[in-house]
Every structure is written in structure tokens, then in C-alpha cells.
Amino acid sequence: MPRAYMFAKQLRSVALAWLACSFIFGILLALLFLQHRDSEKHHIQSIAEKVHFELNSQIKEIDEFLNQAQSLDVSCPPETLFRLRQQVFKNPAMSEIGIVNQKGQLLCNSYERLNPPIQTTAPIKADGLRYHGPIISEYMEASAFVLARTRPDGYEINVLLPSDWLRHTLELEQYSGLDFIALVDSQTGVPIILKGHYSLPLNEPLFPIKRSVQAQGEFDDGQGKYLYAKPLASLPKLAIIASSNSLSIFLVAPSSLSVLAVLYLFAWAALSFLHHHYEQRQLSLKSQLKHAIAKQQLFNVYQPLIDAKTQNIVGVEVLIRWQHPTEGELGPAYFIPEAERSGAIVAISIAQVDTALEELAPLFTQNPDFKVSFNVNGQLLCCQEYLNTLYKAHQQINALTIELTERDVLSQHQVQQTLEQLVHQGIEVAVDDFGTGYCGLQYLQSFPIDLLKIDQSFVASIGLDNLQSPVLNAVIEMANKLDKKLIAEGVETPHQAAYLVSKGVTVHQGWCYYKALKINALKKITHTNTALSLANINAA
Numbered sequence: 001m002p003r004a005y006m007f008a009k010q011l012r013s014v015a016l017a018w019l020a021c022s023f024i025f026g027i028l029l030a031l032l033f034l035q036h037r038d039s040e041k042h043h044i045q046s047i048a049e050k051v052h053f054e055l056n057s058q059i060k061e062i063d064e065f066l067n068q069a070q071s072l073d074v075s076c077p078p079e080t081l082f083r084l085r086q087q088v089f090k091n092p093a094m095s096e097i098g099i100v101n102q103k104g105q106l107l108c109n110s111y112e113r114l115n116p117p118i119q120t121t122a123p124i125k126a127d128g129l130r131y132h133g134p135i136i137s138e139y140m141e142a143s144a145f146v147l148a149r150t151r152p153d154g155y156e157i158n159v160l161l162p163s164d165w166l167r168h169t170l171e172l173e174q175y176s177g178l179d180f181i182a183l184v185d186s187q188t189g190v191p192i193i194l195k196g197h198y199s200l201p202l203n204e205p206l207f208p209i210k211r212s213v214q215a216q217g218e219f220d221d222g223q224g225k226y227l228y229a230k231p232l233a234s235l236p237k238l239a240i241i242a243s244s245n246s247l248s249i250f251l252v253a254p255s256s257l258s259v260l261a262v263l264y265l266f267a268w269a270a271l272s273f274l275h276h277h278y279e280q281r282q283l284s285l286k287s288q289l290k291h292a293i294a295k296q297q298l299f300n301v302y303q304p305l306i307d308a309k310t311q312n313i314v315g316v317e318v319l320i321r322w323q324h325p326t327e328g329e330l331g332p333a334y335f336i337p338e339a340e341r342s343g344a345i346v347a348i349s350i351a352q353v354d355t356a357l358e359e360l361a362p363l364f365t366q367n368p369d370f371k372v373s374f375n376v377n378g379q380l381l382c383c384q385e386y387l388n389t390l391y392k393a394h395q396q397i398n399a400l401t402i403e404l405t406e407r408d409v410l411s412q413h414q415v416q417q418t419l420e421q422l423v424h425q426g427i428e429v430a431v432d433d434f435g436t437g438y439c440g441l442q443y444l445q446s447f448p449i450d451l452l453k454i455d456q457s458f459v460a461s462i463g464l465d466n467l468q469s470p471v472l473n474a475v476i477e478m479a480n481k482l483d484k485k486l487i488a489e490g491v492e493t494p495h496q497a498a499y500l501v502s503k504g505v506t507v508h509q510g511w512c513y514y515k516a517l518k519i520n521a522l523k524k525i526t527h528t529n530t531a532l533s534l535a536n537i538n539a540a
């Protein structure tokens with residue numbers, strides 16, 4: 001074989017394997033990416049939920065105090081100052097507590113009573129729990145925010161919370177894989193506590209945040225980041241937002257990618273090798289088959305057809321074998337498909353008919369109606385040389401049958417014409433493996449078919465409770481209605497044989513009687529069989 005040709009074949013295998021691997025691994029990569037993206041989203045969401053839960057509990061605790069403080073004396077006597085200081089010591093999140101009158105003047109705080117009061121905010125109008133901020137606390141010189149509640153008498157109790165302290169207790173520093181995590185004003189989007197790079201545009205579609213949201217790419221100049229935002233249950237004007245680092249959500253971990261890349265290369269190499277190996281094998285099978293035909297390594301075996309009532313051999317099915325020089329005797333499944341692909345089936349089948357004629361000749365003198373059946377496919381029916389061989393054989397074999405599968409019968413339009421010619425010449429047409437072709441049954445009426453060979457699978461179902469069991473009886477019934485002859489294939493047990501006879505199917509083929517035999521073995525048994533049948537006749 002020329003080297004360039006071999007090289008081109010190898011290259012083709014590599015390219016085909018590459019295409020197949022790229023397709024499969026493309027899908028795998030997409031799945032891996034989706035799985036990674038989902039788990040990253042889940043990770044971000046669970047961080048936001050955790051921080052949300054902790055902050056919510058802290059605010060609830062502070063609000064409990066603000067509610068209790070409704071009863072404090074707003075003229076700020078020493079007992080009130082004591083209560084305020086005590087609370088600041090108890091809860092380190094609070095750095096200062098103040099009492100403000102309706103005009104927005106601070107009357108006292110946890111440090112002192114202010115005389116005169118200091119104007120700290122606009123006159124108090126709002127109700128319920130609320131926050132102000134972020135503000136810069138004069139004492140701490142750091143950012144803070146204020147939680148406040150208005151009493152029924154219009155006075156306000158408020159608490160100053162330093163942002164750094166909250167950031168610390170919420171342990172925001174540990175979330176380094178995120179783009180940012182923040183406590184923000186749900187209306188305006190202004191961050192109050194922040195860890196990371198806050199880059200959200202402070203308008204729609206994200207703000208104002210009314211309920212939990214997940215968003216991707218629509219809020220951050222299209223960089224494809226993912227964020228999860230959730231307003232605090234205790235104070236919905238504040239929300240927690242966590243956002244991904246866009247790289248971490250889109251990039252699958254390099255370790256997974258390297259594993260995938262190694263698998264990809266391995267699969268590519270293995271597939272290239274297997275494909276090339278398969279092609280080589282096919283190629284060598286083709287040339288070996290050529291050699292086998294030339295060296296006459298193919299030979300016929302004959303499986304007897306038995307009349308189950310008399311136990312007489314009434315004919316044979318001709319089957320092929322290959323005496324391979326190194327592999328031993330090979331069955332047709334090993335080489336018939338390749339012979340059909342390469343067209344060698346024509347030469348093989350012509351030689352088979354010629355050999356059968358020669359080998360079986362003595363049997364025709366004993367019994368001129370000895371049945372001989374050949375396996376034929378659609379390709380052979382289109383070959384005039386093969387048909388001529390059949391016609392020639394028919395001059396010696398009175399009862400010549402060809403077996404076709406349902407698929408072959410229906411394969412080409414011209415098959416019907418050929419079959420009609422064959423039948424016209426007196427050659428019988430049988431459908432092999434009948435019942436397995438799923439072809440519908442109309443063709444039985446339009447094609448000149450005389451004989452149906454019941455497939456082994458139906459025979460094997462006799463006595464068993466399986467799906468095939470009812471089909472056998474239906475096949476037999478239908479054949480009787482259409483006036484077709486029947487042969488049962490694959491009869492392996494006396495029980496199957498008896499059942500078939502009870503249903504009127506009397507011609508059997510199968511290991512219950514004989515396996516396929518070489519010519520000498522066949523001659524021996526037909527000799528005895530004839531003697532036996534003569535003895536039977538004489539006895540009768």
C-alpha cells in the first residue's frame with residue numbers, strides 16, 4: 001500500500017477523532033461551565049444570606065432596646081443617663097445613645113445632659129424604626145450610622161453604630177473572593193458598610209430594591225457580574241448586596257480545565273488509534289477475503305431440513321464458513337458484511353452455488369425432490385451473472401429455494417420483477433427470519449412469496465412467558481390464512497418440536513435434529529436416513 005495513501009488514512013482518522021472529541025468535550029465543557037456558574041451563584045447567595053441573618057438579629061436586638069426606651073424620662077435625670085450608659089456597656093455595637101426632642105434637638109446622650117440642647121437633625125416627623133447615615137461621628141472621627149425610633153410623645157431615641165465595628169462583627173473581611181459585599185440604602189443604593197469595590201449605578205433597574213433579587217450583567221456596564229440583594233426583614237430600607245468577581249463566576253477552575261484537557265487529548269489519541277485500527281482491520285479483512293476466495297478457503301456447510309412427522313431429511317439450507325489459516329473456522333457474521341460492502345459477495349455466492357451443485361449431486365439421484373435453500377440478498381438479485389447461475393443450478397436442483405430477509409424483499413423496486421421471473425422458472429422464494437423485520441405484511445400479498453421461515457426468537461419463546469410467545473401463534477395463523485408454507489428455524493428441544501407439530505408446522509431446522517454439517521457428514525446421515533425411511537415404508 002503506498003505510503004502517501006496510508007498517511008492520508010491516518011490523517012483522516014486523526015481528523016475524525018478530533019471532530020468527535022471536540023463535539024463531546026464541547027458539550028462537557030458547557031456542562032462544567034453551567035455547573036460551576038450555578039455553584040458560584042449559590043455560594044454568593046449563601047454568603048449574603050448569612051450576613052443578612054446576622055445583621056438582622058443585631059438590629060432586632062437594638063430595636064428591642066429602642067422599644068423599651070419608650071418609658072425613659074426625657075428630662076434626662078441621672079437614672080435615665082445611668083440606663084443609657086448601662087446599655088452602651090452591655091451592647092458594644094452601640095457607641096452612643098441619644099434622646100432628641102420633636103424639634104430635632106439632642107437633649108442628652110449616654111455621656112451627658114446637654115444644656116442647652118444641640119440641634120442635630122431636622123424636626124422629627126417620621127414614625128417607627130428608621131436609620132440616618134452614613135454620618136461621620138465627631139468623637140470617633142469615623143463613619144457611622146444611626147438607628148432611631150420615635151416615641152408616641154414625638155421624642156426620638158437613637159443609637160449610633162460605628163460602621164467599622166459592624167464590619168468587624170459581621171466578619172466581612174473573610175469574603176475575599178467577592179467583588180464586594182455591602183449594606184446599602186435600598187432606595188438610593190448608597191453603601192453604608194462596604195467590603196470590596198462597589199460599582200453599582202444608583203438607579204434602575206436595581207434601585208430601589210423592594211424584595212430579594214438576583215441579577216446578572218444588567219447592572220454593571222455589561223461585565224457579566226452576578227449579584228444577590230436582599231432587604232433586611234427588620235428594616236427594609238437597608239439591604240445586603242453581594243456581588244461576584246466576574247472572573248470567578250465565568251472561569252472554571254484551572255484544575256478542572258487541566259483534567260478536562262488531559263482527558264480530551266487522551267480520548268482524541270485513543271479514538272484516532274481505534275478508528276485507524278478499525279479501518280486497517282477492514283482493509284486487511286477485504287484483502288484477506290480476496291485471498292480466501294482465490295485460495296478456496298470458503299466452504300459450504302449444510303443444515304438439514306427435517307420433516308418432523310417422518311423424521312426424514314427433506315432438504316438442506318446451504319450456509320457458508322471460512323477456514324481461516326490462523327483464526328480457524330469462522331462463521332458468516334465475521335465476513336459476510338464486509339463481502340457485501342466490497343461486492344465480493346457476488347463471486348462468493350456464485351462459487352457457493354457451483355460447489356453445492358457438485359457436492360450434493362449424489363443426493364439428487366437418491367431423491368430428485370431434495371430441497372436446497374440458498375441465502376440471497378438484494379445485491380445478488382440485481383446481478384444477472386448470479387441469477388444465471390441460479391437458473392443453471394435449477395436444471396439439476398428441482399426444489400431450489402432462495403431465502404431473503406424482509407428488508408431485502410423490499411429493498412428495491414426491481415426486486416419484485418426479478419422474484420416473479422425466478423418463481424416463473426420454478427424457483428421457490430422464502431422470507432428468512434420472518435417476523436423480525438417490522439415491515440408490515442402487505443408485501444406478502446404483492447410479492448410472489450411461497451414460504452416463510454419463522455425466526456428462531458419466536459421458536460425459542462415456546463413454553464416461556466415472554467413478549468414473543470403470542471406472536472408465534474399469530475404468525476402461524478396468518479401464514480395459514482395466506483396459504484404460505486412454513487419452516488421453523490432454530491428448533492432446539494423436543495418440546496419446541498412437538499408444539500410446532502401440534503400447530504401444523506412440520507418442517508423443522510435446528511440443533512434438536514442437526515447442526516450445519518460438512519458435506520461428508522451430510523452424506524453419511526442422508527444415507528442412513530434414506531435407509532431408515534425405506535425401512536419405515538416397508539414396515540408400513
Ligand SMILES: Nc1nc2c(ncn2[C@@H]2O[C@@H]3COP(=O)(O)O[C@H]4[C@@H](O)[C@H](n5cnc6c(=O)[nH]c(N)nc65)O[C@@H]4COP(=O)(O)O[C@H]3[C@H]2O)c(=O)[nH]1
Nearest residue numbers: 319320331332336375376432490491492509510511512516
Ligand atoms: N442458536 C441456534 N442457531 C441455529 C439453530 N439452527 C440453525 N442455527 C443457525 O441459524 C442460522 C440460520 O441461518 P439464517 O437465518 O439464514 O442466517 C444466516 C444468513 O443470514 C447468513 N449466512 C449464512 N451463510 C450465508 C451465505 O452463504 N450467504 C449469505 N448471503 N448469507 C449467509 O448468516 C446467518 C447466520 O448463519 P450461521 O451462523 O450459519 O447460523 C445459521 C445456523 O447455524 C439452532 O437450533 N439454534
